[in-house]
Amino acid sequence: xxxxxxxxxxxxxxxxxxxxxxxxxxxxxxxxxxxxxxxxxxxxxxxxxxxxxxxxxxxxxxxxxxxxxxxxxxxxxxxxxxxxxxxxxxxxxxxxxxxxxxxxxxxxxxxxxxxxxxxxxxxxxxxxxxxxxxxxxxxxxxxxxxxxxxxxxxxxxxxxxxxxxxxxxxxxxxxxxxxxxxxxxxxxxxxxxxxxxxxxxxxxxxxxxxxxxxxxxxxxxxxxxxxxxxxxxxxxxxxxxxxxxxxxxxxxxxxxxxxxxxxxxxxxxxxxxxxxxxxxxxxxxxxxxxxxxxxxxxxxxxxxxxxxxxxxxxxxxxxxxxxxxxxxxxxxxxxxxxx
Amino acid sequence: xxxxxxxxxxxxxxxxxxxxxxxxxxxxxxxxxxxxxxxxxxxxxxxxxxxxxxxxxxxxxxxxxxxxxxxxxxxxxxxxxxxxxxxxxxxxxxxxxxxxxxxxxxxxxxxxxxxxxxxxxxxxxxxxxxxxxxxxxxxxxxxxxxxxxxxxxxxxxxxxxxxxxxxxxxxxxxxxxxxxxxxxxxxxxxxxxxxxxxxxxxxxxxxxxxxxxxxxxxxxxxxxxxxxxxxxxxxxxxxxxxxxxxxxxxxxxxxxxxxxxxxxxxxxxxxxxxxxxxxxxxxxxxxxxxxxxxxxxxxxxxxxxxxxxxxxxxxxxxxxxxxxxxxxxxxxxxxxxxx
DNA sequence: TTGTAGGCGTTATCAC
DNA sequence: GTGATAACGCCTACAA
Numbered sequence: 048x049x050x051x052x053x054x055x056x057x058x059x060x061x062x063x064x065x066x067x068x069x070x071x072x073x074x075x076x077x078x079x080x081x082x083x084x085x086x087x088x089x090x091x092x093x094x095x096x097x098x099x100x101x102x103x104x105x106x107x108x109x110x111x112x113x114x115x116x117x118x119x120x121x122x123x124x125x126x127x128x129x130x131x132x133x134x135x136x137x138x139x140x141x142x143x144x145x146x147x148x149x150x151x152x153x154x155x156x157x158x159x160x161x162x163x164x165x166x167x168x169x170x171x172x173x174x175x176x177x178x179x180x181x182x183x184x185x186x187x188x189x190x191x192x193x194x195x196x197x198x199x200x201x202x203x204x205x206x207x208x209x210x211x212x213x214x215x216x217x218x219x220x221x222x223x224x225x226x227x228x229x230x231x232x233x234x235x236x237x238x239x240x241x242x243x244x245x246x247x248x249x250x251x252x253x254x255x256x257x258x259x260x261x262x263x264x265x266x267x268x269x270x271x272x273x274x275x276x277x278x279x280x281x282x283x284x285x286x287x288x289x290x291x292x293x294x295x296x297x298x299x300x301x302x303x304x305x306x307x308x309x310x311x312x313x314x315x316x317x318x319x320x321x322x323x324x325x326x327x328x329x330x331x332x333x334x335x336x337x338x339x340x341x342x343x344x345x346x347x348x349x350x351x352x353x354x355x356x357x358x359x360x361x362x363x364x365x366x367x368x369x370x371x372x373x374x375x376x377x378x379x380x381x382x383x384x385x386x
Numbered sequence: 387x388x389x390x391x392x393x394x395x396x397x398x399x400x401x402x403x404x405x406x407x408x409x410x411x412x413x414x415x416x417x418x419x420x421x422x423x424x425x426x427x428x429x430x431x432x433x434x435x436x437x438x439x440x441x442x443x444x445x446x447x448x449x450x451x452x453x454x455x456x457x458x459x460x461x462x463x464x465x466x467x468x469x470x471x472x473x474x475x476x477x478x479x480x481x482x483x484x485x486x487x488x489x490x491x492x493x494x495x496x497x498x499x500x501x502x503x504x505x506x507x508x509x510x511x512x513x514x515x516x517x518x519x520x521x522x523x524x525x526x527x528x529x530x531x532x533x534x535x536x537x538x539x540x541x542x543x544x545x546x547x548x549x550x551x552x553x554x555x556x557x558x559x560x561x562x563x564x565x566x567x568x569x570x571x572x573x574x575x576x577x578x579x580x581x582x583x584x585x586x587x588x589x590x591x592x593x594x595x596x597x598x599x600x601x602x603x604x605x606x607x608x609x610x611x612x613x614x615x616x617x618x619x620x621x622x623x624x625x626x627x628x629x630x631x632x633x634x635x636x637x638x639x640x641x642x643x644x645x646x647x648x649x650x651x652x653x654x655x656x657x658x659x660x661x662x663x664x665x666x667x668x669x670x671x672x673x674x675x676x677x678x679x680x681x682x683x684x685x686x687x688x689x690x691x692x693x694x695x696x697x698x699x700x701x702x703x704x705x706x707x708x709x710x711x712x713x714x715x716x717x718x719x720x721x722x723x724x725x
Numbered sequence: 726t727t728g729t730a731g732g733c734g735t736t737a738t739c740a741c
Numbered sequence: 742g743t744g745a746t747a748a749c750g751c752c753t754a755c756a757a
Contacts, residue, residue, distance in 0.1 A: 053504070055750055066728045071752060081726060101505055102444040103750030106733050111441065113484070113506075123466035123668075130485055143506050144485050145452070146469055165392070166440055167452075167482050274672045300672075307674055329462075330669060333613045333642055335649055394734055405744040410736060420742060442734030445749050728757075737748075 054097040063091040074099055101141060110168045110193075113143045114353055117160065117184075118175035119151040122272070122300065124328045125345060129175055129198070132349025142357060145169060151178050157187055164191050171195060171356030173349065177241035196352040200243040202368075207355060210348040210367035214243055217341045217372035218250030218295065221323050224374060225293045226258045228382045230321065233260070234284040234291035235267045236277060236301050247297045247325065266291060270301045277304020278311075285312050285320075292320065292383035299324035299331045299340055306334065306379070321380040325372075336378035344370040393436040402430040413438055440480060449507045449532075452482045453692055456499065456523075457514035458490040461611070461639065463667045464684060468514055468537070471688025481696060484508060488517065496522050503530050510534060510695030512688065516580035535691040539582040541707075546694060549687040549706035553582055556680045556711035557589030557634065560662050563713060564632045565597045567721045569660065572599070573623040573630035574606045575616060575640050586636045586664065605630060609640045616643020617650075624651050624659075631659065631722035638663035638670045638679055645673065645718070660719040664711075675717035683709040 056074075060067045065088060072080050073088040091097075105111045114137060116129055126146075133144050147163050149156055156178075164172070164187070171194030174184060179197035185204060188195040197204055200214040225233050235251045238244030248267075255262050265287035268280035277296060281304055284291055296302035302324030309320050316322060316336055324331055327342035351367025358366075398409045404427060411419050412427040430436075444450045453476060455468055465485075472483050486502050488495055495517075503511070503526070510533030513523060518536035524543060527534040536543055539553040564572050574590045577583030587606075594601050604626035607619035616635060620643055623630055635641035641663030648659050655661060655675055663670055666681035690706025697705075 057750080067751080068729080068753090069727060072727085075752085079726060084726080098504070100445075100750050102441065102448070102450065102507060103733090104752080105441040106439075106445045106735085107750080107752040109441070109733075123463045127462035127465055131487075134485075134487055141505060143502075146473075146483050146485055148470075148473055163482075165437070166480060168441060274668070303672055307672070310674055329613070333639075333646070334673060335646055395736095396734080406734090407736080407744060408742085411743090414736085418742060423742080439734050442749090443736075445751085446734080446736040448749075726757105729755085730753105731755105732753085733751085735749085738746085739744100740746100741742105741744080 053100075054095045055100070056097070058095060059088065059091050059097050062095065063088045105168065110170050112141050113145050113167065113169045114356055115145040115147050115163070115167065115169040115172045116175060116349075117147045117149060117163075117172050117178065119149055119178045121175055121177075124330075125326070126175070128345040129173070129349040132346040132351075133173060133353040135346070136350040136353025137357060140357060142170065142353075149178065156181075157183050160184060161187055161191070164188070164193050169193065173352045173356070174198065176200070176243050177239075180242050194356050196355050198348055198352060200246045203242070205364070206368050207362075207364035210351045210355070210370065212344055212348060212370050212372055214246040214343075214372065215250040215253070217343075217374070218247045218297075218325070219254045220250075221325075221341055221374050222251050222254035222295055223258075224376075225295070225321065225323065225380065226254060226260070228321070228380065230293040230383050231260055232266065232289055232291040232293075234287075234294040235262075236280040236284070236294060236296040236305060237267060237269045238297040238301075239269075239271050244297055251295060263288070265289070270297070270304075272298050272300060274300045274304045277301030278308045279304075281305030281308025282311070285309065285314065290320075293322070293380070294320065295323045295325075297325055299326040299328045299338060302338055302340065302379075303330065303334060306338075317379045317381045318384055321383070323374075323380060327375050331375075332377065339377045339380040340375050341372050342375050343372050392439075393434045394439070395436070397434060398427065398430050398436050401434065402427045444507065449509050451480050452484050452506065452508045453695055454484040454486050454502070454506065454508040454511045455514060455688075456486045456488060456502075456511050456517065458488055458517045460514055460516075463669075464665070465514070467684040468512070468688040471685040471690075472512060472692040474685070475689040475692025476696060479696060481509065481692075490517050495520075496526055499523060500526055500530070503527070503532050508532065512691045512695070513537065515539070515582050516578075519581050533695050535694050537687055537691060539585045542581070544703070545707050546701075546703035549690045549694070549709065551683055551687060551709050551711055553585040553682075553711065554589040554592070556682075556713070557586045557636075557664070558593045559589075560664075560680055560713050561590050561593035561634055562597075563715075564634070564660065564662065564719065565593060565599070567632075567660070567719065569630075569632040569722050570599055571605065571628055571630040571632075573626075573633040574601075575619040575623070575633060575635040575644060576606060576608045577636040577640075578608075578610050583636055590634060602627065604628070609636070609643075611637050611639060613639045613643045613646075616640030617647045618643075620644030620647025621650070624648065624653065629659075632661070632719070633659065634662045634664075636664055638665040638667045638677060641677055641679065641718075642669065642673060645677075656718045656720045657723055660722070662713075662719060666714050670714075671716065678716045678719040679714050680711050681714050682711050
């Protein structure tokens with residue numbers, strides 16, 4: 048009772064003595080089906096090892112069983128973590144993961160992505176920060192009927208379209224931690240212009256204000272999330288009007304840059320300067336001194352994003368909407384030395 | 387003369403007053419076509435902005451216009467570099483990139499990958515090390531008619547199926563560099579069991595032998611390519627029978643682990659111990675002291691792999707078969723101090 | 726609850 | 742060279 052080649056829906060139908068459509072209903076778990084027929088057809092499917100052909104389904108349904116991660120060149124660890132999360136979310140399903148890089152500064156970015164979506168027709172897409180903040184791309188997906196989830200740090204879309212981390216609270220907590228240790232002059236290295244860095248800065252300012260500590264211009268330096276910009280920013284803060292006793296950097300790479308900057312100025316970490324980063328990249332625990340940092344739930348966010356996309360209506364729209372970052376205390380923070 | 391919805395091959399055929407098949411021939415650049423018809427059809431295609439539907443092609447051709455990177459959890463930077471290379475290779479084409487992780491130790495790995503290939507039917511796949519060394523997977527692709535390219539460090543397949551780096555030569559050169567500086571007791575931190583680490587070790591042994599330097603057991607420590615294993619291996623070498631004056635680590639993560647190990651023993655880098663890594667991860671230039679390391683042409687290899695896959699017969703089978711690694715000299719290497 | 730006919734958009738076969 | 746016609750394998754109407 049074998050079939051030659053890979054079995055198709057026709058083989059199943061023929062052997063089970065039902066129509067193609069009935070088999071199709073079984074595959075798609077249609078509710079209007081007699082239990083008897085379903086069991087019978089499922090038996091045949093199992094017997095001959097039938098697996099629906101995704102290409103055919105894609106043609107008929109006008110969408111591929113693929114989730115695409117659309118990103119604008121974030122750092123490697125972040126990207127891989129997102130990929131891992133999405134893969135966890137689609138594990139055991141027929142879905143696959145595609146990766147599509149885009150250039151945020153391209154004037155044709157919307158058309159570029161439209162082209163990609165019309166070509167590959169992914170079932171859904173996950174937008175990574177910072178392009179996740181682009182509302183045009185969300186509208187584009189809507190108009191194309193493509194599901195999407197945006198990884199963000201503020202509620203800039205409906206719950207079903209976002210997964211969110213509480214960057215502001217996390218930084219607020221981290222800075223409070225520094226304050227509790229006795230630090231008062233706390234420098235802040237800001238990330239590039241977009242929402243997530245702004246949230247982080249807001250958390251910093253909130254903690255400072257609450258403690259009645261002034262935030263001067265020279266206590267804030269801007270970086271680009273890169274190591275090099277962290278060095279520059281670190282030097283700017285150290286050489287500024289009054290040397291801070293602690294620095295919060297908006298990501299680990301810049302924090303490590305600040306570590307190097309301190310070393311260049313002959314400052315010992317953490318005794319001469321406490322530093323906190325953000326991301327909890329593997330790197331942060333590999334350097335010396337190991338870096339106290341905020342752990343960002345990237346994998347969980349990405350997994351939630353994938354789950355929301357393939358879950359359809361049944362999925363909890365609030366899944367992953369409020370994931371928490373937590374402070375990982377390591378060796379780069381101590382109370383300020385009384386000089 | 388517009389069409390409603392997205393134009394299809396039928397619209398083109400109707401407007402150009404030719405058959406579908408002729409349009410198909412134009413798209414696929416069939417040689418047996420009158421110049422006149424081609425130009426005419428191409429004009430219509432341009433006019434109405436027709437773009438072939440990949441899903442339909444996928445169904446008819448039984449393969450998707452996708453390249454899959456199949457990997458077994460290599461480190462983040464490596465994976466992202468490979469992805470970047472593949473994306474560079476397919477830029478401007480209709481191809482997309484999929485990512486498929488597998489578990490090297492799974493007893494069902496071949497079936498897992500078979501399932502993936504039969505489901506997504508990628509046009510071709512790129513196998514990353516170390517699973518690129520698995521011949522079964524190559525046979526699997528052959529039997530399925532899936533193109534494949536393996537990223538390897540030794541010629542274990544036909545040229546058209548590999549892209550290769552000269553790990554052995556690169557390490558040989560790096561160790562010779564240490565020897566030229568006057569080092570004689572040179573420790574080696576080996577990678578986990580697979581071909582590429584073996585090649586690297588071979589390069590080390592070759593350089594030592596040529597210089598008439600003995601290679602004792604206690605000069606070699608085994609790691610797992612992780613930071614932690616680098617720390618352990620570093621400690622083992624330092625605490626061994628005779629402390630080396632230089633260490634070559636088979637990747638950057640372990641090299642950085644060795645840096646930390648040295649620090650734990652109160653040894654100053656590079657004065658007390660020179661260290662060379664392998665990979666040239668961004669990290670290596672961000673730590674202090676910056677790490678002398680071997681730059682591995684990962685992006686180039688991956689790009690060549692993608693080019694070979696989509697290039698078909700016309701592609702040079704030897705493309706990317708002999709890409710060179712080069713030594714990046716930074717601050718972690720100095721001549722041994724005469725104590 | 727189940728089946729029939731037709732469509733999704735392309736390529737392959739084989740005549741002309 | 743070119744064009745009917747039939748795959749490719751599934752799904753959606755609509756009918757029964």
